Amino acid sequence: MSSVPHAHDHDHAHGHDHAHGHGHDHDHGHGHGGGYGGIMRWITTTNHKDIGTLYLWFSFTMFMVGGVMAMAIRLELFSPGLQFFNPDLFNQFTTMHGLIMVFGAIMPAFVGFANWQIPMMIGAPDMAFARLNNWSFWLLPFAASLLVLSFFTPGGAPGVGWTMYAPLTVQMGMGMDLTIFAVHILGMSSILGSINIITTILNMRAPGMTLMRMPLFVWTWLITAYLLVAAMPVLAGAVTMTLTDRHFGTTFFNAAGGGDPVLYQHIFWFFGHPEVYIIALPAFGVISQVIPAFSRKPLFGYASMVYATSAIAIISFIVWAHHMYTVGMPVTGQLFFMYATMIIAVPTGVKVFNWVATMWKGSLTFETPMLFALGFLFLFTLGGFTGLVLSIVPVDIQLQDTYYVVAHFHYVMVAGALFSAFAGIYFWLPKWTGKMYDETLGKWHFWLTLIFFNMIFFVQHFLGLAGMPRRIPDYPLMFETWNKISSIGAFGFGLSQLLLLYVVLKCIRSGEPAPQKPWEGADSLEWTHLPTPVPYHTFETQPVLK
Amino acid sequence: MAMSKNLKTALLLGTIALAFFFGIIAKYWLLRR
Numbered sequence: 001m002s003s004v005p006h007a008h009d010h011d012h013a014h015g016h017d018h019a020h021g022h023g024h025d026h027d028h029g030h031g032h033g034g035g036y037g038g039i040m041r042w043i044t045t046t047n048h049k050d051i052g053t054l055y056l057w058f059s060f061t062m063f064m065v066g067g068v069m070a071m072a073i074r075l076e077l078f079s080p081g082l083q084f085f086n087p088d089l090f091n092q093f094t095t096m097h098g099l100i101m102v103f104g105a106i107m108p109a110f111v112g113f114a115n116w117q118i119p120m121m122i123g124a125p126d127m128a129f130a131r132l133n134n135w136s137f138w139l140l141p142f143a144a145s146l147l148v149l150s151f152f153t154p155g156g157a158p159g160v161g162w163t164m165y166a167p168l169t170v171q172m173g174m175g176m177d178l179t180i181f182a183v184h185i186l187g188m189s190s191i192l193g194s195i196n197i198i199t200t201i202l203n204m205r206a207p208g209m210t211l212m213r214m215p216l217f218v219w220t221w222l223i224t225a226y227l228l229v230a231a232m233p234v235l236a237g238a239v240t241m242t243l244t245d246r247h248f249g250t251t252f253f254n255a256a257g258g259g260d261p262v263l264y265q266h267i268f269w270f271f272g273h274p275e276v277y278i279i280a281l282p283a284f285g286v287i288s289q290v291i292p293a294f295s296r297k298p299l300f301g302y303a304s305m306v307y308a309t310s311a312i313a314i315i316s317f318i319v320w321a322h323h324m325y326t327v328g329m330p331v332t333g334q335l336f337f338m339y340a341t342m343i344i345a346v347p348t349g350v351k352v353f354n355w356v357a358t359m360w361k362g363s364l365t366f367e368t369p370m371l372f373a374l375g376f377l378f379l380f381t382l383g384g385f386t387g388l389v390l391s392i393v394p395v396d397i398q399l400q401d402t403y404y405v406v407a408h409f410h411y412v413m414v415a416g417a418l419f420s421a422f423a424g425i426y427f428w429l430p431k432w433t434g435k436m437y438d439e440t441l442g443k444w445h446f447w448l449t450l451i452f453f454n455m456i457f458f459v460q461h462f463l464g465l466a467g468m469p470r471r472i473p474d475y476p477l478m479f480e481t482w483n484k485i486s487s488i489g490a491f492g493f494g495l496s497q498l499l500l501l502y503v504v505l506k507c508i509r510s511g512e513p514a515p516q517k518p519w520e521g522a523d524s525l526e527w528t529h530l531p532t533p534v535p536y537h538t539f540e541t542q543p544v545l546k
Numbered sequence: 547m548a549m550s551k552n553l554k555t556a557l558l559l560g561t562i563a564l565a566f567f568f569g570i571i572a573k574y575w576l577l578r579r
Contacts, residue, residue: 128552191563199555229559233567252574
């Protein structure tokens with residue numbers, strides 16, 4: 001698949017469990033990446049593992065950049081009154097924090113997992129379009145640079161919120177244009193990546209790897225990729241219309257010219273709600289690999305997991321207006337979107353039930369990946385419950401744009417997606433690096449993350465219920481105590497993530513050698529068919545599953 | 547030239563994505579209320 005020259009060291013990794021096969025590994029003398037060394041290896045690589053690694057490091061970098069903005073937000077909110085930033089800059093921080101975390105940190109993290117894991121899990125030698133894969137990644141640093149550079153344009157970064165609502169977007173300076181182009185590029189990267197993932201999964205599975213034998217992680221990514229192909233172009237269309245409103249005399253979203261700002265909200269959230277599941281479904285996939293491995297049992301209700309994931313994906317396209325109950329839609333519209341939203345709880349409940357049932361009477365151990373998976377299970381479910389609360393129209397009308405909403409979606413995005421990403425990193429790190437991470441430090445990372453996460457966001461439910469609005473840099477004195485606790489939690493959370501960096505670097509530099517299958521209950525192909533560390537090229541000869 | 551199965555899949559998906567992109571703009575460009 002890649003342009004690495006041929007040589008002669010073959011590494012046969014024979015399978016054990018339900019399949020047999022071997023991966024011929026031509027790792028030939030000239031090192032990795034088509035004979036290039038140093039930085040050129042990474043720029044020119046077409047290897048899915050290299051590109052996965054690039055995605056993961058890019059994601060971590062953006063996690064730090066977005067995290068610094070979160071620290072700035074919490075610093076300002078530590079006390080009532082304006083302390084450090086003017087309200088405009090505060091709005092710019094909230095906007096860029098959201099955009100960078102969603103498009104720069106969380107999504108690329110799971111694309112990184114997909115790149116590393118999907119070919120190995122389905123017995124494919126690489127992704128279907130290896131060069132396209134390289135381009136999908138290398139679009140990202142340019143998009144991220146545009147986002148960050150927007151701070152240095154006249155007027156600064158856009159202060160419109162990550163949702164980029166009209167008519168504010170029409171009034172912003174040129175930072176808005178940079179952001180629009182960044183969103184275009186990010187969207188292009190996601191769509192190309194998704195096409196690659198779908199093609200790989202549909203066309204390149206090993207003989208015997210039927211759709212209903214695929215690991216759940218592969219299933220969730222297949223469905224996510226379809227969501228991306230359908231939803232991302234809609235966002236691209238919305239920001240293109242914003243661009244033409246700004247510069248080319250159209251009035252799609254400008255009431256002065258006969259347009260409708262609410263139309264933007266409808267189009268944005270037609271993308272925006274599937275986007276929630278674009279982030280959540282791969283997270284579900286990781287958890288569905290980790291929990292069975294540490295329960296030493298097969299996943300309970302495999303088929304129902306597949307159907308539940310599909311159901312969530314389909315329903316996610318008919319619930320978008322629950323984000324905009326207060327725009328003045330008809331009661332029948334509110335009722336439709338309320339009930340549709342509540343229905344999503346059914347397949348989600350099926351998944352939570354299945355994860356718990358997988359653990360039931362299992363032989364459980366609690367290594368770091370399992371701890372993060374359990375943290376996910378408790379906290380994501382809590383985020384799901386507050387989502388149900390917010391789906392109720394009269395309640396949402398009270399809580400719209402309060403910190404209750406901020407708390408809710410951070411339980412889904414951080415305790416859901418980020419905890420799952422951490423679980424996946426600790427789970428697959430031995431396979432990726434060939435070395436074991438420091439279990440004690442990993443557990444420290446988990447407990448510190450768990451405690452500080454709840455310090456930040458649990459108390460924000462109280463602030464929201466008491467009426468504190470989001471995206472405002474100042475607040476009345478009565479909100480001070482919870483805000484102080486939340487800010488201290490944020491600083492602790494931020495510092496705790498440096499521990500993850502240390503654990504990963506320590507693992508790469510001086511970790512103990514990892515066995516082929518360090519997790520007793522793990523049963524997918526990367527554990528059963530491939531040695532540790534995984535050779536640069538795998539499955540050049542297709543494995544055949546019985 | 548015969549197209550590979552992978553290329554056919556990718557072109558189909560790419561067409562769907564482009565249809566959504568241009569479709570949403572065209573809908574509100576041409577069908578103004």
